[in-house]
Amino acid sequence: MKFTRRDLLAWSAGAAAGLIVTPIPWKLLDDTSIWSQNWPWIPQPPRGPVETKRSFCTLCPKGCALRVRMAAGWPVGISGAPDNPATRGALCPLAYGAHQLNWHPARLKAVRHRGNTSSWFEASTAFAKASTEGPVVIIDGFPGRSTSQLFQDFASKRAAQYRVVLSPEIRSLRAYEAWAGVPATALGYDLENVRTIVSFGARMLDGWGSPGRFSHLWAEQASGKTDPQLRLIQIEPQLSRTASRAWKWISIRPETDSALAAGIARVLLEQRLVRATGPMPRLSLTEASSLTGLGPDAIHDLAQVLVAEKPTLAIADGDNPAVAALNFVLGSIGTPGGIIQTTKSAMPYLPAESNIDAARAVLIDSSVPWDFDVQTEAEVFRFAAWDGGSSKADWLLPAPGFLEELTDIPSAPGSSVQTYSLTAALTRPAFEVHTAAQFLQNVEPQIGKPEEIIHQRCAQIFKARTGSIYAADVAAVSNCSSPQKLEEAMWAGAIWMNEPLYNSRLLRSLREWPTEAGSATPQNSENTWSPGILPPLSSKLYCESNLCESSERRNA
Amino acid sequence: MSARYGMVIDLDRCTGCGACMMACAAENNVPALPKATNRTGLTPMLVRKVSNGRNGVAQREVFIPILCMHCEQHTPCVSVCPQQAVEVDRATGIVMQMPQRCLGCRYCMTACPYHARYFNWWDPAWPAGTEKSLNPGVAVRMRGVVEKCNMCHARLHAAQEKAAAAGKREIDPADYVPACVEACPTGAIRFGNLADPNDPVTQESHSPEAFRFLARLGTEPKVYYKSKEAWVRALAEAASSTEVQHG
Amino acid sequence: MKRTLLGFAIGFAFTLMLGWIAFPRALYTHKQQPFTFLHKAHAEKSGISDCGECHAFKDDGEFAGIPATEKCASCHSEQLGDTKAEAILVSNYVKPGHETHWLVYAQQPANVWFSHAIHLKRAGLSCQQCHGSYGETDQVKVYQLNRISGYSRDIWGHSMSRFRRAPGDGMKMSDCETCHSRRHVEVGCLGCHK
Numbered sequence: 002m003k004f005t006r007r008d009l010l011a012w013s014a015g016a017a018a019g020l021i022v023t024p025i026p027w028k029l030l031d032d033t034s035i036w037s038q039n040w041p042w043i044p045q046p047p048r049g050p051v052e053t054k055r056s057f058c059t060l061c062p063k064g065c066a067l068r069v070r071m072a073a074g075w076p077v078g079i080s081g082a083p084d085n086p087a088t089r090g091a092l093c094p095l096a097y098g099a100h101q102l103n104w105h106p107a108r109l110k111a112v113r114h115r116g117n118t119s120s121w122f123e124a125s126t127a128f129a130k131a132s133t134e135g136p137v138v139i140i141d142g143f144p145g146r147s148t149s150q151l152f153q154d155f156a157s158k159r160a161a162q163y164r165v166v167l168s169p170e171i172r173s174l175r176a177y178e179a180w181a182g183v184p185a186t187a188l189g190y191d192l193e194n195v196r197t198i199v200s201f202g203a204r205m206l207d208g209w210g211s212p213g214r215f216s217h218l219w220a221e222q223a224s225g226k227t228d229p230q231l232r233l234i235q236i237e238p239q240l241s242r243t244a245s246r247a248w249k250w251i252s253i254r255p256e257t258d259s260a261l262a263a264g265i266a267r268v269l270l271e272q273r274l275v276r277a278t279g280p281m282p283r284l285s286l287t288e289a290s291s292l293t294g295l296g297p298d299a300i301h302d303l304a305q306v307l308v309a310e311k312p313t314l315a316i317a318d319g320d321n322p323a324v325a326a327l328n329f330v331l332g333s334i335g336t337p338g339g340i341i342q343t344t345k346s347a348m349p350y351l352p353a354e355s356n357i358d359a360a361r362a363v364l365i366d367s368s369v370p371w372d373f374d375v376q377t378e379a380e381v382f383r384f385a386a387w388d389g390g391s392s393k394a395d396w397l398l399p400a401p402g403f404l405e406e407l408t409d410i411p412s413a414p415g416s417s418v419q420t421y422s423l424t425a426a427l428t429r430p431a432f433e434v435h436t437a438a439q440f441l442q443n444v445e446p447q448i449g450k451p452e453e454i455i456h457q458r459c460a461q462i463f464k465a466r467t468g469s470i471y472a473a474d475v476a477a478v479s480n481c482s483s484p485q486k487l488e489e490a491m492w493a494g495a496i497w498m499n500e501p502l503y504n505s506r507l508l509r510s511l512r513e514w515p516t517e518a519g520s521a522t523p524q525n526s527e528n529t530w531s532p533g534i535l536p537p538l539s540s541k542l543y544c545e546s547n548l549c550e551s552s553e554r555r556n557a
Numbered sequence: 558m559s560a561r562y563g564m565v566i567d568l569d570r571c572t573g574c575g576a577c578m579m580a581c582a583a584e585n586n587v588p589a590l591p592k593a594t595n596r597t598g599l600t601p602m603l604v605r606k607v608s609n610g611r612n613g614v615a616q617r618e619v620f621i622p623i624l625c626m627h628c629e630q631h632t633p634c635v636s637v638c639p640q641q642a643v644e645v646d647r648a649t650g651i652v653m654q655m656p657q658r659c660l661g662c663r664y665c666m667t668a669c670p671y672h673a674r675y676f677n678w679w680d681p682a683w684p685a686g687t688e689k690s691l692n693p694g695v696a697v698r699m700r701g702v703v704e705k706c707n708m709c710h711a712r713l714h715a716a717q718e719k720a721a722a723a724g725k726r727e728i729d730p731a732d733y734v735p736a737c738v739e740a741c742p743t744g745a746i747r748f749g750n751l752a753d754p755n756d757p758v759t760q761e762s763h764s765p766e767a768f769r770f771l772a773r774l775g776t777e778p779k780v781y782y783k784s785k786e787a788w789v790r791a792l793a794e795a796a797s798s799t800e801v802q803h804g
Numbered sequence: 805m806k807r808t809l810l811g812f813a814i815g816f817a818f819t820l821m822l823g824w825i826a827f828p829r830a831l832y833t834h835k836q837q838p839f840t841f842l843h844k845a846h847a848e849k850s851g852i853s854d855c856g857e858c859h860a861f862k863d864d865g866e867f868a869g870i871p872a873t874e875k876c877a878s879c880h881s882e883q884l885g886d887t888k889a890e891a892i893l894v895s896n897y898v899k900p901g902h903e904t905h906w907l908v909y910a911q912q913p914a915n916v917w918f919s920h921a922i923h924l925k926r927a928g929l930s931c932q933q934c935h936g937s938y939g940e941t942d943q944v945k946v947y948q949l950n951r952i953s954g955y956s957r958d959i960w961g962h963s964m965s966r967f968r969r970a971p972g973d974g975m976k977m978s979d980c981e982t983c984h985s986r987r988h989v990e991v992g993c994l995g996c997h998k
Contacts, residue, residue: 023823
C-alpha cells in the first residue's frame, strides 16, 4: 500500500479538524496573551503583608514625621503624620520619593579611598593612625542628636574639634548669639503667634523651618485673604514661589537686604512708630532708598505696615545682622510672636569653616549637606549614603540611607519649642554600612552608644516633667507613669514637645546698629539643604512640569 | 448609594511645591525614565506655573495642578475609545482607565481637552532594586498603553476592603483620600463626594470663586478650581491647554 | 473514498491524542512544595475546623493568605513528631526565622485586585466555592506550573476543556465574571483590576 499525496491531504485535513476540538489553539492563545501581559522584564512590586510604621525623615535636620507603608518588609509609600504637632502631616516634595533613594545608582555601597574600592578595616586603621598623629576635626550637620553628643565626647577625650554646619534657619539666628548670650541652636521663631512677617529672601513657603509648620499657619491664616491674620511680606529681587503667594511682594536690588532693614529701622525710630529708641542705623533713608531701588515713600509705607499688626518678625535668609537688629527695633525679642529661647541646655558649638588648617584628619558626618566640602591638607573621611559626585574627600564611607538608621531627632531649626523624637531603623541595606558614631567607637570604645544617650535623654525628659507627648492622643509628661513607658511611646513614633519659654531672660535691647556683614553661606550658595542626590522622581517631575526653579534641577 | 467623587483645588493656597506630583507618582508607580521629556513623560498630576503676563512688580504667578478632570457628561475619552478601555464608573463617577485593555491608539489623548492623559512610550524601568519600593496596590503598566489619574483607585480598594471587614457597605470617607490630597501641605486640594449636598467640597464647588476649566464644552468636569483673583478665574476659558501652559 | 475517510480519521485521532494527552503534559511542569503540609492532619490533630484560624484577616480587612512561619512556630517551636516534613520546617524555617516560599496555587497576575474580606464577609461566599475542598484533603496537591503563562494550573482549572468542572476548579477572569453576572454584582474594570 502506497502513501499517496491524497492520503497526506486527508490526514492533514483530519489533523486540522481535530486540532480545533483539542485545547491546543485555545489554550495557547490564552497562555500567550497572559504571558504578553506579564513580560518578565517588567519590574513587579513586592508581594507580602502590608503594614504602616511611624518614623522620621533624616534627610535634613527638620526631621519631619512620617508614616511609612511597608510591604514584605520594604518601604513602599511615604506620607506625613497628621497627629504630629510639629509637622502636622506635611512633608516636602522630596520625602514622597525618598524611599526610592536607597536604590539610587549613586548609592555608596563600599568604602572608597581616592577613587578605589577599599575596606572598612583599612579606613578604620587609617583613621586610628591619623587620630593618634594629630588633631582631628569632626563636622556635624545635624547638631543635638545623640550622635552629636558622641562626637563631642570623642572630641573631649581625644582633643579633637567638633564643628557644625548650620542650616539656613539657624544661620539667620546667629547674629543674636553674641547679643543674647545664647547659642543660635537654642533660639527659635515664634511663628505661631506672629501677625506680620517680613521675610528678607527667606523661602517661607518653600520648606522653611519644617514644611508642615509654616505652610499650615499660612494656609489657615493667610492664603487668599485680602486682610489676612498673618501678613507675609516677601522682600526678594525676583518673583519666587514664596513671593508669588505672599501678601505683599517687594522687589529690591539684589544683596541690599541690610540697607532696607536699616532704612526701615530709621523710619520706625525717627517717626517714633516703635517703643524702642535704638539702635539707630548709620544709613540715612535716602541712602537706603538709592541702594535698594525703593523710593523713600515705599520704605516709609513698608515701615508703617510692619507696625500696623504686631507682633512683627523680620526673618533673614542666612546670617544678616542688620535684619536681626531690626527685630530689636520692632521689640520682637523674647516675646510671644518674636524670637524666643527654646531650651536652656543647648550646647555651645563652633560653626564649621570650609578652610581647615592644622588638622591631621577631618571626619564629615553623613548629616552634612553634600554641597559642603572642605579645603584642607588633612585626610578627609566622609560618611555619605549617596555619592553626589566631585567630592574632595580621601575616604568615602557608606552610611545608612533613608530609614536605615536608629537615631533621635531634636528640634527642627527655627522651631519655637523644644521637641524630641526617636526613630528605629526600618530596613537594612544588603551591604555593610556604618554610622560615623560606630566608626569612632572602634577608635575610642569609651564614647558609648546612641541608644544609651537616647535612654538618658528620655529619662531626663521624664524627670523634668514639662511638655507633652503627642501620639494618637496627647499626654502630658507629668501624667507619664515611668521613664520606660515614655521611651516606649517615643520609639512607637510619638514626639515630645516642650512648652514655649517666653519668660527667659534674653537681652531685649541693642546699643549699636551692627556694621559688619553676616558670615557668608558656607559654599552652599543656594541656602538649601540636600543629601546630594535627589529622588529620581523629583528630577523627572520638576522637569516635566514647568516648576524647575534653582536647585531642583540639579540632578536632573 | 452612588457617589460622585470630585475635587476643589484652591489656587490661592497652592504654593507650587510639587508634593502632589511626587506623592502621585510614588503612589501610582510612575517610572522616572531619564529619556522622558515634558512631551513624553508620565505625569498624572502636573503642576503648571502660569504668569499673568506682566513684567516687573506687576508680575503675578499662579500654580495650577492639572489632573484628569473626571468629566461626567459626554466624557471625551470614553466616547472615542475603540476598546472600551475607559469608562465612567457608575458607583463612583471616576473615569477609570484600564491600561491592560488599552490598545495604544492614543485617540483619547487627542480627545482630552485637558491633555491629562499620558502614553507609555517605553517599558517602565527603575534602577535595580527599586522594584522593592513600588506600591503593591497598583499594577505597573507596560509600553504602548495610555494612563491617567484613576483617583488613587488602590486607596478606594483598601477603603472598600476595610469597610467589608467591619461589616459595613459604605466606606468611611476618611479612609479614601487620594495621594495628592493627602500630600498637599497647605490643604489646597480638597476631595469629596459631589453627590452629597452636605459635603464641604460640594458646597465649595458652588462658591462664586469656584470655576472649572473649559466648562463651556459641557463635559461637566468634577475637578473644580477656586481663586479670589479675577485674572486666575479668567484662565478657565483659555481656548486650549497650550494657552494655559504658556500663560 | 473510504481510504480518504480513514486518512482523515487517523489525522483527526492523532491531533486529538496530541491535544488532550500529550499537550497538557508538555504544557505543565510539576514543581515541589518546600515540604509536605497536610491540611487534614492539622485539622484533626489541632481540632481547627475554621480556615480563618490560620488564613486570617487583619483589622483593615487585608487577607494574610498563607500564615507566616510565626504561626507554625506557635506549635512547632520544637519538633513534635518524627516526620521529615516537620524536621525541615523546624530546622530550615522556624529556628532561623525564615519565611517559607510556598508555591501559591491561587496566585493571580499583579494587575488583579481581589479582596477576600468583600467576598467572604459581604457576599457571604465560602472558601470552598473558589478554592474547592483542598483544605480537607490528606495529601499535597501537585503544583503544576504553566510553562508559558507562568501561573499554576489551578487558574485554568484541572479540566483542560473547562467543561463540567468541579466547584472551585479554575480561577480565571471568566470565572469571576460568571459568578458576578449570576449574582448581578456589577463592578467596573477597576473594581477587580489595579
